[in-house]
Structures are given as structure tokens and as C-alpha cells.
Amino acid sequence: MSKILNYRAKINNPITDVAQIESWLISIANSTGENIFNGPFANKVDDVDNNGANGTIFTELSSFYLYVWDQTSPASLKLSIATESDLTEQQFLSSLQQFDPIEIVFDERQLEQ
Numbered sequence: 001m002s003k004i005l006n007y008r009a010k011i012n013n014p015i016t017d018v019a020q021i022e023s024w025l026i027s028i029a030n031s032t033g034e035n036i037f038n039g040p041f042a043n044k045v046d047d048v049d050n051n052g053a054n055g056t057i058f059t060e061l062s063s064f065y066l067y068v069w070d071q072t073s074p075a076s077l078k079l080s081i082a083t084e085s086d087l088t089e090q091q092f093l094s095s096l097q098q099f100d101p102i103e104i105v106f107d108e109r110q111l112e113q
Contacts, residue, residue, distance in 0.1 A: 004081065004083075004111065005079075005081040005083070005087065005106070005108050006081075007077075007079040007105070008104070009096060009102075009103060010075070010076050010101065010102040011068075011075050011099040011100060011101050011102065012074060012075070013098065014075035015068050015099070016070050018042040018043060018055070019042075020053075021042040021054070021068070022040040022041075024066065024098075025040040025055050025066060031091070031092075031095065032059060034059035034061055036057060036059055037058045037059055038057070039057035041055055041057070042054065042056075051070065052067065052075075053070070054067040054068065062081055062085060062087065063081070065078075065079070066078070066079050074102055077099060089106050
């Protein structure tokens with residue numbers, strides 16, 4: 001079954017560096033036990049209304065996308081995981097703790113195949 005796990009958070013400790021994004025994505029992908037297929041890829045966006053670091057990594061059964069907006073107060077992030085595996089909401093909450101979250105909102109969507 002295909003699904004998308006979405007986490008949105010207001011955070012106190014944003015990642016601002018591309019190398020940190022890549023390292024975090026490798027860590028979270030490895031935590032699933034799936035082999036990394038491609039990536040990580042990360043970039044820093046400096047647009048006025050869209051400022052921050054973002055990145056993606058692909059495993060055998062999942063794709064991870066992380067966006068961090070560090071110029072807002074408080075900073076915010078979005079983690080989206082598209083997966084064909086049995087990953088759950090709880091698996092990634094501890095990984096988000098390094099950002100010192102103020103609030104985390106989660107939603108899950110099932111996709112038709």
C-alpha cells in the first residue's frame with residue numbers, strides 16, 4: 001500500500017547548512033533499514049518568501065523530502081515521506097526532536113495504486 005507521511009513543525013533549532021541536511025537525511029533513511037538508492041541531494045534557497053535549506057533522499061521503497069524555513073519566527077519544517085513500506089508516524093518523531101519542536105502536526109494519506 002502506498003502512503004505519504006507528512007510532518008509539519010514549528011521549531012527552535014533549524015538546520016541551516018546543506019551538509020547538515022544531507023547528513024540528517026542519510027541518518028533518517030538508514031533508520032528505516034532500507035538501502036539508500038539515490039541521494040542525498042540538498043540545496044539552500046534564498047528567495048524572499050521561501051528561504052531555507054531543503055533536501056531529498058531515495059531508498060528502495062521510500063522517498064524523503066525535508067524543507068526547513070529558518071528565516072521565520074519561529075522557524076518551521078516539513079518532512080514528507082512517500083513510501084511503499086510499513087513505515088509509521090512514530091518512527092520519525094524521535095528524529096524530529098533534534099530540531100527542538102514547539103509543535104508537530106502529522107497527517108497520513110493513503111494512495112491508490
